[in-house]
Amino acid sequence: xxxxxxxxxxxDEARFCIGCGKKLLQAQxxxxxxxxxxxxxxxxxxxxxxxxxxxxxxxxxxxxxRPGGTISVGVLSPGQVLAGRYRIEQKLGxxxxxxxxxxxxxxxxxxxxxxxxxxxxxxxxxxxxxLKHEAALSLRLTHPHICRIHTFHSDGRLGFLVMELxxxxxxxxxxxxxxxxxxxxxxxxxxFRAIAAALDHAHRxxxxxxxxxxxxxxxxxxxxxxxxxxxxxxxxxIKDSLTRVTSHEVVGTLLYxxxxxxxxxxxxxxxxxxxxxxxxxxxxxxxxxxxxxxxxHQLLNMQPPSLSEQGADVPxxxxxxxxxxxxxxxxxxxxxxxxxxxxxxxxxxxxxxxKSERNPGEIxxxxxxxEFAWIPVELERKSRERQEAERQPKxxxxxxxxxxLERKRREQEEANDLMAAIFPPPPADRERxxx
Numbered sequence: 178x179x180x181x182x183x184x185x186x187x188x189d190e191a192r193f194c195i196g197c198g199k200k201l202l203q204a205q206x207x208x209x210x211x212x213x214x215x216x217x218x219x220x221x222x223x224x225x226x227x228x229x230x231x232x233x234x235x236x237x238x239x240x241x242x243r244p245g246g247t248i249s250v251g252v253l254s255p256g257q258v259l260a261g262r263y264r265i266e267q268k269l270g271x272x273x274x275x276x277x278x279x280x281x282x283x284x285x286x287x288x289x290x291x292x293x294x295x296x297x298x299x300x301x302x303x304x305x306x307x308l309k310h311e312a313a314l315s316l317r318l319t320h321p322h323i324c325r326i327h328t329f330h331s332d333g334r335l336g337f338l339v340m341e342l343x344x345x346x347x348x349x350x351x352x353x354x355x356x357x358x359x360x361x362x363x364x365x366x367x368x369f370r371a372i373a374a375a376l377d378h379a380h381r382x383x384x385x386x387x388x389x390x391x392x393x394x395x396x397x398x399x400x401x402x403x404x405x406x407x408x409x410x411x412x413x414x415i416k417d418s419l420t421r422v423t424s425h426e427v428v429g430t431l432l433y434x435x436x437x438x439x440x441x442x443x444x445x446x447x448x449x450x451x452x453x454x455x456x457x458x459x460x461x462x463x464x465x466x467x468x469x470x471x472x473x474h475q476l477l478n479m480q481p482p483s484l485s486e487q488g489a490d491v492p493x494x495x496x497x498x499x500x501x502x503x504x505x506x507x508x509x510x511x512x513x514x515x516x517x518x519x520x521x522x523x524x525x526x527x528x529x530x531x532k533s534e535r536n537p538g539e540i541x542x543x544x545x546x547x548e549f550a551w552i553p554v555e556l557e558r559k560s561r562e563r564q565e566a567e568r569q570p571k572x573x574x575x576x577x578x579x580x581x582l583e584r585k586r587r588e589q590e591e592a593n594d595l596m597a598a599i600f601p602p603p604p605a606d607r608e609r610x611x612x
Contacts, residue, residue, distance in 0.1 A: 253278060253293065259337065260330050263291060279342060289327065290343070294336040305331045312338060314386050315409045322375035324397065324407040343407075345399035348460070352393060358463040362491055362525060365460045366518075368404045372396060373453065373518040375406045380446040380513065387444055391452035392433040393459060431472050432465040436505050439476055447507035450514045454502035462487035466503055480505075494524040 253276065257265045267279040269290065275298075278291045298304040312329040319325070325341040348368070352358045372391075379386040388395075388409050397405045431439070435451035438444055458481070459465045466481030481503055484496045498520045504510050511517040 258283075259291070259335070263289065263339065265291075275337075280339075282339070288342045290340045292338040292340060294338075296335075298336065305336055308336070308338075311409075317382060318379055318386060318409060320375045320378045322371045322403070322405055323379070323409060324405045326409070340407075341405075343397045343399050343405055345397050345405075348393035348396040348398060348404070348456070351398060352460060352463075358459075359489070360460045362461060362495065362521075365457065366521060366525060368396070368398065369453065369457055370518045370522065371404050372406050373514040376446070376449055376453065377513060377515040379409065380449070385446055387446065388449050388452070389438070389444065390430055390433075391449055391456055392430055393456050396456070431476070432459075432468060434476065435507070436476055437507060439473065445507055446513065447510050450502050450510050450517055451504075451507075453514055454499050454517065458484065458499055458503070461489045461491055461499075463489075477505075492524060492528040494528070495521055498524060 253265055253268075255265050255267065259265065259280070262282055262284045263280040264283055265278050265280050266288075269277040269279055271277070275295050276293045278293065280289050280291045281287070282289050294308070298308070309329055309331070312326055315326045316328075324343060327339040327341070329338050330336065346354075352360065376388065376391075379388065386409065388406065390408060391406070395407045397407055399405060433452045433455040435444075435448040438448050455466055462484050464487065467475040467479070481500065483500060484491050485493070489496075498517065502510050502517050511520065
């Protein structure tokens with residue numbers, strides 16, 4: 178369905194236009210088609226107008242710092258300057274969540290990425306305030322595996338996030354490039370350990386900062402093979418704001434959503450753990466835990482099939498660990514995302530150590546070019562035990578020396594008191610002591 182005001186395409190059951198916010202004229206006989214399996218940010222929210230409607234952009238194109246000027250998503254072009262400093266260079270992507278552009282920060286001489294919000298959110302004060310809050314939280318996160326957010330700009334007409342520019346591909350794009358959309362455990366485990374470390378860093382903040390929208394499309398792998406977690410809290414907030422403003426649900430990440438998040442309950446870091454496990458499940462099986470039929474019903478009431486049932490070649494303990502992270506109840510999952518991936522690492526090394534010809538400490542490079550040290554679990558555990566055993570005697574010796582010094586000090590004090598009682602000082606000395 179296309180808006181007769183601005184030409185924006187909307188899903189058939191929408192009542193208000195996602196582009197201009199005006200009420201839609203319902204077409205007779207229109208059917209609601211919502212593709213829950215769309216693997217983009219949103220479903221049913223493209224921003225390409227119908228050519229036959231010849232829509233007129235709502236305002237002239239101008240810089241944000243020009244008085245009275247307006248810029249609308251869909252009419253940005255290379256060479257424009259936003260907020261007096263960000264020169265547009267190249268469009269990187271677009272969808273119902275807005276547009277992503279490569280830009281150049283003229284003040285800092287730095288290439289950046291701009292995520293430009295849909296117009297309906299840029300003009301909504303509540304949505305802008307919520308996004309500013311999430312951006313402020315994300316600014317607290319400094320980690321090598323988290324995509325850095327620099328700032329958020331909004332003038333009531335156009336809102337956009339300024340983010341670190343990453344040269345690489347999303348994990349979703351990597352999966353799509355494979356014939357069967359599958360990756361090996363040896364290949365993905367270093368990536369997910371790095372992402373888990375980033376999540377653990379965020380979860381240890383006070384209060385904990387949750388991502389709320391982990392999926393392969395939000396994990397970038399740069400040209401060096403290093404993963405970066407993008408849109409920390411931002412993507413989910415944009416989806417929630419679109420749902421509030423347009424009165425229809427924005428779907429598309431239900432495939433990776435924890436049960437408690439689907440029910441609208443209070444979230445904990447365990448919700449991010451579920452989404453991380455669902456993403457890992459897709460990398461190994463070629464498909465998410467639930468990807469056909471009534472996804473919501475399955476998410477609430479059914480257990481996902483094991484990876485072996487999906488034809489994935491993974492050891493049984495690893496299969497069990499991933500299913501545990503996908504448990505319906507948060508308390509049945511691992512204590513943290515870090516504990517989850519460490520269990521995967523230990524089980525994988527247990528399964529491969531007897532047959533491996535690698536030497537401990539050897540640098541291994543996976544197919545994405547990411548390096549990590551090969552350390553068998555048993556050797557690492559024995560090394561920790563040996564170091565602890567070596568520390569204990571030293572600590573005990575120090576404790577004995579301290580106790581011996583304390584004993585000698587007390588004996589000396591008792592001897593001094595005894596001598597003073599047996600040989601009291603002369604009267605003149607006592608007078609001088611009293612004075």
